[in-house]
Amino acid sequence: MTGDHDGTTARTVRVLGAPLDLGANRRGVDMGPSAIRYADIEAELAAAGINCTDAGDLSVPRLETSSATSGETTRNANYLDEIGQVTETLATEVAGTIDEGAVPLVLGGDHAVAMGSMFGAARNAEDGIGVIWFDAHGDYNTPETSPSGNVHGMPLAAAHGRGEFADVEWADTPAVSEENTVLVGIRSLDDEERVALRESEATVFTMREIDECGITAVVEDALEIATDGVDGIHVSLDLDWLDPTVVPGVGTPVRGGVNYREAHAALELVAERDRESDLLRSIDVVEVNPILDRDNRTAEVAAELAASAFGKRIL
Ligand SMILES: NC(=[NH2+])NCCC[C@H](N)C(=O)O
Ligand SMILES: [Mn+2]
Numbered sequence: 001m002t003g004d005h006d007g008t009t010a011r012t013v014r015v016l017g018a019p020l021d022l023g024a025n026r027r028g029v030d031m032g033p034s035a036i037r038y039a040d041i042e043a044e045l046a047a048a049g050i051n052c053t054d055a056g057d058l059s060v061p062r063l064e065t066s067s068a069t070s071g072e073t074t075r076n077a078n079y080l081d082e083i084g085q086v087t088e089t090l091a092t093e094v095a096g097t098i099d100e101g102a103v104p105l106v107l108g109g110d111h112a113v114a115m116g117s118m119f120g121a122a123r124n125a126e127d128g129i130g131v132i133w134f135d136a137h138g139d140y141n142t143p144e145t146s147p148s149g150n151v152h153g154m155p156l157a158a159a160h161g162r163g164e165f166a167d168v169e170w171a172d173t174p175a176v177s178e179e180n181t182v183l184v185g186i187r188s189l190d191d192e193e194r195v196a197l198r199e200s201e202a203t204v205f206t207m208r209e210i211d212e213c214g215i216t217a218v219v220e221d222a223l224e225i226a227t228d229g230v231d232g233i234h235v236s237l238d239l240d241w242l243d244p245t246v247v248p249g250v251g252t253p254v255r256g257g258v259n260y261r262e263a264h265a266a267l268e269l270v271a272e273r274d275r276e277s278d279l280l281r282s283i284d285v286v287e288v289n290p291i292l293d294r295d296n297r298t299a300e301v302a303a304e305l306a307a308s309a310f311g312k313r314i315l
């Protein structure tokens with residue numbers, strides 16, 4: 001558990017910028033942390049009654065100066081070694097933040113940063129952690145199955161130690177419990193990724209389940225499954241979870257996503273459950289690409305959703 005907290009004692013949040021873009025094949029996502037700060041995440045969190053400190057950005061190798069040639073060192077997982085250097089540092093920061101009794105809010109960067117967040121969140125979690133993965137994509141490829149070689153399509157499979165990731169010690173995170181992993185809002189899977197997800201013990205709520213049961217019922221179920229028997233959960237929010245009409249600034253948009261209110265409803269439920277039972281260990285908010293955005297809209301939505309996850313309410 002991450003400390004006592006009954007709704008009156010506010011959470012302390014530590015913002016960690018992770019401007020990584022080596023996991024995606026479209027540049028610009030490295031500017032995500034700046035854009036989300038520009039959207040005034042601190043004011044949004046203050047409105048949620050949150051004490052917030054900003055630890056700045058991790059240093060990240062630049063593509064321009066990187067000596068790695070994609071694919072050569074690690075088969076079909078571009079820049080995997082460089083990404084590992086970043087996520088190892090991030091994991092240490094995340095674990096340290098949790099030790100201090102604060103909640104790390106990781107601002108991506110591409111979704112590969114979640115490997116570091118989960119690794120750090122799982123450290124010192126005796127009973128393991130659950131994960132709720134809000135995304136259009138499964139991010140369940142491995143180097144063997146990925147059609148793109150982009151590591152941002154692999155972080156969840158990496159945490160579960162699938163395929164080649166079983167031998168990557170900074171990625172494989174046994175304390176991330178597969179049966180406590182829940183994906184929500186999925187609508188784009190590659191063929192082999194679909195097979196891998198079906199085989200896994202993770203629960204997948206696709207857009208179809210949201211259509212049928214509504215976002216509230218789905219997220220309540222997700223919280224139930226993710227928190228069962230573990231020390232807490234990591235929440236990973238890929239902005240492409242939302243419909244591209246709401247968030248134009250993402251690199252891999254997929255139509256048919258959740259709308260603005262559904263997204264808030266989901267994260268408000270996370271906050272509500274956290275108030276009751278103190279389950280939130282860490283959050284990441286990823287894949288905001290300001291180059292593709294319009295008027296910083298996607299970063300604003302990212303900041304607002306983070307505030308909802310930490311308890312900002314309408315009334
Ligand atoms: N975090 C993301 N936006 N992931 C997109 C992944 C897209 C595709 N499934 C791939 O593996 O290349
Ligand atoms: Mn995605």
Ligand SMILES: [Mn+2]
Binds near residue numbers: 137152238
């Ligand atoms: Mn993703």
